[in-house]
Amino acid sequence: MPDKQKQIQLVSRPNGTPVESDFHYKEIDVPRPDQGQVLVKTLYLSVDPYMRGRMSDAKSYVEPFKLNEALAGGVVGEIVDSQSEHFKKGDFVVGMLPWQEYSLASENAVRAIDPDVAPISTHLSILGMTGLTAYFGLLDIGQPKEGETVVVSGAAGAVGSAVGQIAKIKGARVVGIAGSDEKVNYLKETLGFDEAINYKTGNIQESLEAACPDGIDVYFENVGGEIGDAALSLLNKHARVPVCGAISSYNKTEEDLGPRVQSRLIKTSALMKGFVVNDYNDRFKEGASDLGKWLSEGKLQYEETITEGLDNVTEAFLGLFEGKNLGKQLVKVAEPGN
Structure with missing residues (x-):
């Protein structure tokens, strides 16, 4: 067990799109667990668009990251030291943990995962928060019916690709919107979307109408x-x-203005509802069960864009806003057992 490790801190609040100088790699001690705690070696960590909001100090649904402290997010790791009756060395777990190589966690702050069910990385993607976000947002709010038309923006991302596939399972006609011809082909040929649009070519209004x-x-x-x-x-x-999201505006410094939606909602008697996945905490078991079943039956496919190395976390995060990832963007920090 090393005595020192790297940690990624937020040292300044971004003005617009984050830059490398907003982050700092700091060397810190590797802690040791007390009673009821475990030491988790980070194997994979998740970078997600919502984290951009936490880098600002504006009021939101989640507390902002603190300056000069570690950023944090979803992590799949391996327990390398345990003072808990519930976990032993070698167990794989998932939890919300700091961006660093080793994390001290309460036994109640992590959840055991079975590496034999699916690759451990899937617990940050299709079987994790992104899959659950797609599941509850689409089925609880969207409630697609057989033969209806479902349109998904950001369709080649982790959430969007799951949304489209679940809509197909429910018998809907699915149209995806993505940012490259490669992603359009992936949606149609691999995931079975009925139609897909590259919003960067042509007129999005005309393309969507067609x-x-x-x-x-x-x-x-x-x-x-x-x-x-x-x-x-x-x-x-x-x-x-x-x-679910509005990634086009996350790095804007001016107010994001557009057409007013009220009259459209009134004329169509439409429902428009924002949500976060934690709204469904008490139903996670239900969602995970269905996602696991569909995955085992071959009804769900997933893609993971994996960047290697803790030193490349910020690069992977910033790439989200340029649409560089296909499916879930993860960072592989270490191999298990080493």
Whole structure:
């Protein structure tokens, strides 16, 4: 066990798009667990768009990251030292832990995972928070019905790709919006979307109208901006709009303005509802069960973009805002057992 480790801290609040100088790699001691605690070696960590909001000090649904302290997020790790009756050395766990090589955690702050069910990384992707976000946002708010048209923005990302596949399982016609021809081909040829649009080529409004001749019954919002404006203009009567994200505005320094939505919602009697996955904490077991079943049956596929090394965490995070990832963006920090 090493005595020292690297930790990634937030040292300044970004103005617009974050830059490398907003982060600092610091050498700290590797802690040792007390009674009821475990020491977790980070194997994979998750970088997610919502983290950009936590880098600001504006009031939100989650507490901002503190300056000169470690950032934190979803981590899959291996227990390398245990003072807990519930965990032993060699167990694999998942939890919300700091961006560093080794983390001290309470036995109640991590959850055991079975490496034989699926690769351990999936507990940060299709079987983790992103899969659960797609599951509850689509099924609880979107409520797709057989034959309806479901449109997903950010469709090649971790959440969007799961949303589209779950909608297909429920018998819907699915249209995905992504940012490259490669991603469009992936959505149609690999994931079985009925149609997909590259928003960077052509007119998004015209492309969406052509792809949705019967209008839109469910629009799963991950992006916002002009893409969201175009989708909202095509809502059918009693359409549903789960609002999961608005990544197009996360790095804006000015107010994000667009068409007013009230009249459209009134005219269509549509429902538009924002949510975060923690709204469904008491139903996680239900969602995980269904996702695991569909995965084992071959009804769900997933893609993970894995960046190697703790030194490249910030690069992987910043790449989210350029659409560099296909599926879930993860960082592999270490191999198990070493």
